[in-house]
Amino acid sequence: MNDSAKVDGIGGVFFKSTDPERQAAFYKKHFDINLGTWLHQNAGPSVVAAFKADTSYFGPADNRFMINFRVTDIDALMASLRGDGVTELGYDDEEYGRFFRFLDPEGNAVELWQPPEGDLPED
Template sequence: MKKVTGIGGIFFKSKDPKAATEWYQKHLGLDTNPYGATFAWYERPDSPQQAQTQWTPFPQDSGYFEKDYMINYRVENLEALVETLKNEGVTIVDAIETYSYGKFVHILDGEGNKVQLWQPID
């Protein structure tokens, strides 16, 4: 079983997320939306299956993650991976949540950093 298939998102804390989003749009040409920016790509060169990576600034005082950043990893089978990680002694922070765009769970890495796992619903 593949555990991680790519980077699902880069999230970072910002003093002014709206201004940060506007700066990146103006100066670096990011095609922004209310959530930041979404980068589309293909799973494999020969694949018609499009995937995405999300880029999002969060408010500096956000409690969604503790450090100044959080990485979201794309995975193929979140339920099976969570069971494997539990058996390996990895801390699972919360229950799997399902939204129209995918399933999510948070874990702690070996240094206690919060990591988000995402199984997209394509």
């Protein structure tokens, strides 16, 4: 591989929707994200990883991907999402930070990640 030709960030996340307006309202309300417009984000770590095909981490078996958002106040976001009755998939508090997984209104798997204070553990 050419050292100058590499990925240096996530450029976008795209998904199909049966009700784009409802999805847009959900993402605006809970995350202040305007779907379809540029999201300027803070620099920080991201990961791209493959899970085994039979994982239940993403919820229903037909979910083939999960969006992970890096957040600063996971407790406030969890409270807001729970208040809207999202389907929860799980919560973890570990050395890599705190994680909350749920399904958006159309059943897409979403994970919130609040990194730990300081540096992430080495792989």
